[in-house]
Amino acid sequence: MTITLDDARALDRDDSLGRFRDEFLIGDDPVAYLDGNSLGRPPLRTLARVEDLMRREWGGRLIRGWEDGWLELPEQVGDRLAAASLGAAPGQTVVAESTSVNIFKLLHAACDLRPGRDEIVATDTDFPTDRYLVESVAAARGMTVRWLSPDLVVGVEPEDVRAALSERTAFVLLSHVDYRSGALADLPTITALAHDAGALAVWDLCHSAGAVPLALDADGVDLAVGCTYKYLNGGPGAPAFLYVAERHIGAVRQPITGWWGVADRFAMGPTYEPAPSIRVMLSGTAYVPGLVAVDASAEVVAEAGLEAIRAKSVALTSLCVELADAWLEPHGFRVASPRDPARRGSHITVRGPGARAVADAMTQARVIPDYRNPDMIRLGLSPLTTSYAELWTALDVTRRIVEER
Amino acid sequence: MTITLDDARALDRDDSLGRFRDEFLIGDDPVAYLDGNSLGRPPLRTLARVEDLMRREWGGRLIRGWEDGWLELPEQVGDRLAAASLGAAPGQTVVAESTSVNIFKLLHAACDLRPGRDEIVATDTDFPTDRYLVESVAAARGMTVRWLSPDLVVGVEPEDVRAALSERTAFVLLSHVDYRSGALADLPTITALAHDAGALAVWDLCHSAGAVPLALDADGVDLAVGCTYKYLNGGPGAPAFLYVAERHIGAVRQPITGWWGVADRFAMGPTYEPAPSIRVMLSGTAYVPGLVAVDASAEVVAEAGLEAIRAKSVALTSLCVELADAWLEPHGFRVASPRDPARRGSHITVRGPGARAVADAMTQARVIPDYRNPDMIRLGLSPLTTSYAELWTALDVTRRIVEER
Incomplete structure (x- = not known):
């Protein structure tokens, strides 16, 4: 009954x-x-914070808002989101751009971090944007994709990943939660398997962030990305997050070398000098109301x-x-x-x-x-x-x- | 006196x-x-529209908002902006992502549209993000940049561009208004010179859109990009616009092949099928409040x-x-x-x-x-x-x- x-x-x-x-x-x-x-x-607090941002900060402070704190928002909101939902220490997460742009950056970054390796392991059942981006970045970088076809209900299994890994594997890109069935991948085990093969583990957390506890630092995840408009309640199309484990910061690079990724934005120097911090993953000016929205919404998750x-x-x-x-x-x-x-x-x-x-x-x-x-x-x-x-x-x-x- | x-x-x-x-x-x-x-x-109407979007559309319609019209906003707001300030017919403009991300897309698109040509003409006095992106995209694509050094007050002169053009030039990337001195480039003449050499003209309109009349269609501009937070009053970091002349749509491609750039987003098919429209320039989910803000702000410009x-x-x-x-x-x-x-x-x-x-x-x-x-x-x-x-x-x-x- x-x-x-x-x-x-x-x-x-x-x-x-x-x-x-x-x-x-x-x-x-x-x-x-x-x-x-x-x-x-x-x-409710997200609505209030955005309204306050628009009227008091934009309307009242105008350009001074950037010096009042807007410039640091991508990293600051990233840190708060990391503490609230990613199990990640400060300095490894930014919030900016769309999930697709961030996946693009991470795919290139992962290729660069494993030079000489020419294979990517991914699933042909993943969300379209992941599949399309893996395919095009692999083609652009001369890599081959080893596509896994996991069962809808079971999801991707560590044994299948293990069988696809070799000394040729640069990295594994997987979604933590299958967008179709909700199947939850064994992130710690698969990450360890990738590392055993000398490869990186890149995780798409769109369908888990804010709903499933994450321990990116403890689990040794290398790179991760996710959206903020599902269980994190940031609003339609709210800016995505991007995580790079501390051990890769300094070496990590990405191809969209805009002025927000440099060490000193207002030096406006002759050449791109990559920031020696997670900021290197940024490209262009972030939309401030979107960052404030994600910040307020993540706060609710943190409180719960x-x-x-x-x-x-x-x-x-x-x-x-x-x-x-x-x-x-x-x-x-x-x-x-x-x-x-x-x-x-x-x-x-x-x-x-x-x-x-x-x-x-x-x-x-x-x-x-x-x-x-x-x-x-x-x-x-x-x-x-x-x-x-x-x-x-x-x-x-x-x-x-x-x-x- | x-x-x-x-x-x-x-x-x-x-x-x-x-x-x-x-x-x-x-x-x-x-x-x-x-x-x-x-x-x-x-x-004021931008503040009101964003608040209405957040409370009534997001709060009240929830996921149904996408079908109510959010999905078409990048093209719709692009068209309205094009009519208000770009001198461009519908179907050639989208609003989405940051200016830097859009410059990155246009640089790759311009390389693809002029295969076999290996030079880019740009100025070493341009806004940093333009210079940094030209430099890195040129390196990634095996291109050489011919840097012009225009006088601060005079700005880039057609004669200097003409001298740098050759049968090797793929495209010219220039800012319409110099961010330092306000010098206004002779867009129609330089665009025609680029075409005479078989090259494309790519314009950064950040410092002119909303303040200087533009006639992108009439002047034969090939590709253009610009921000919406200066004279267009879209708010701090508001999403940028991107223009592709109709004659290039169909052939144009860009490397961030996310799901928003395909013909049918919800078919979620096995491979990336580029949209046969300006939508091919999109990548990920656009932030709806930002699009609504640009829309309302552009309306004010249109009225004036x-x-x-x-x-x-x-x-x-x-x-x-x-x-x-x-x-x-x-x-x-x-x-x-x-x-x-x-x-x-x-x-x-x-x-x-x-x-x-x-x-x-x-x-x-x-x-x-x-x-x-x-x-x-x-x-x-x-x-x-x-x-x-x-x-x-x-x-x-x-x-x-x-x-x-």
Whole structure:
């Protein structure tokens, strides 16, 4: 027997993170929002900080804002994000540009850090931008990609990575959480395997940052990138983060050699003198309102704590699997995410006949899921804002839709 | 005899653009703001539009915002900006990423469009990010840069460009307005010269967009880039624009092959299929609040009209030169900008002894100029917000400072 709406409400009353929902702008529409894995809800303080930035700092301080602190924001917000969600000491993270631009930089940087090696290991199931960028950077640099094809539900396995590694491997590029199924890769083991082969480990953390605890320093990750608009709630298209382990700073380079990457921006010297710090990964002027938004949103995550967020995420995804098994499976929709909570991130994917139409009907009923071709409905559970009752209601609505079909 | 403050106030009363000052957030501090050439003031509607985007669209529509129109914003805002300030028909402009990232893309694109040619013509006096990027992209692509060293005040001359061009030249990269002196390059003539040599003309419009009328289509410009936070008033670090002439779309490529540059983003197909449109120049997810800000700010420029803006710019820079000659020249500060209004953009540079200390004293007196090493005080005149009285007051304060020294 599955739980009732009253049971779900009781879980909400006992939820130690329940109060965080009040930190966000949450209206009556939608009835249930299960797409925080694509775009998180706005924290109230993020709205206030951006408005203050626009009116008081931009409007009032004008150009003086740069000297008041804007210039250091990429590194400062990076450090705060690193402390809040990446398990990384200061000086290794910046927030700027888009995820795609940052992946491009890291791919070139990784090639440079392993000269003489001509292979890259990646998965042909990764998010498109990762695949497209690996392919073009490999071509530009004369590298060969060894493509792995992991199982949708299982995700990439250490044994498969090990089999692809050799003395020719420059680096491995992998997503920590599979954007389709939510399968969670074994980051520490795969990173160690890459190192055993003399290769680097480059991680895309888009679908884990802010939902899954990370220990980039302790796990020895070399390079990492991720977006800030999913579980970090930075807003639509908010600037991405980029991490370079301290041991590589000094040697690391990237090809977009803009003036923000030099040691002294206002010396405006004759040649590009790379900054001897993480700033070397920057290129152009960062959009200040975006950085302030990420800063404020990361603060909310820091206050909640990743351990508590992960505990609620596991509880939410477990309840989601339970309800999907009970209510959707009889109508042909199967869970396509790992059943072991330790092997998954914070979204649950169900697949079934007419998934596109079901997702549309859900949206029509103001229950917002995410849809991915060819037949995947992704149910994103964002622990700071998703309530148990919201999840229950969403699955209840979905049940009615698949029953009526 | 120079004009009095009352004369300046009379000019303000007769100013047909005077009412636009009410479109901006303008407080009591600073007393005079002459750095709109670095960071424009916030239009009130830009503040309102960003706040509405954050609260109503992000907060209320959540992920549905992408389908409501966010996905098309880079091209849409590009088109609006093109109509307002670039003299470019729709379909050739996008707004996204930073100026530096866009210069990087255009440099590679220009190399690809002129295969077999191995020289680039650029100036060693250009803004640092342009120089650094030309240098590194040239090295990566096996190209040689022919550096011109134009005179500070005169700026780059067509004859010098002509002398550097040959059948080996792939393209010319030049800034339309010199960031130091405000010297305005002869864009139509130089573009035609480049074409005569079979080369492309790539223009950096950072210091002219929004202040100097542009006719990119009519002048046959091939590729162009520029920022939106100076005379376009998009806010600190607001996303940049990038223009590709229609005749190159279809053939043009760029190396940051992220998912936003493909024909169908949500097909998420196995390989990168470049969009057959200006969208091919995009890479990653654009920051929506930044695009909305540029859109609203460009609207203000469109309403005023570039011809009226240019007319006031010429009047302001002429008055600035007159006052500098009368009040600062006796104290060793000389105008280092072209004296012919047709040969300059919208800022006037004065050079003199102790310029750094003078600029600091001006800022202390809440008159904000811009300073550039080694001895340049830039006085930026932003026609939509700079009043004649403001300019008069700024020069009056500066006169007292240099007199007391």
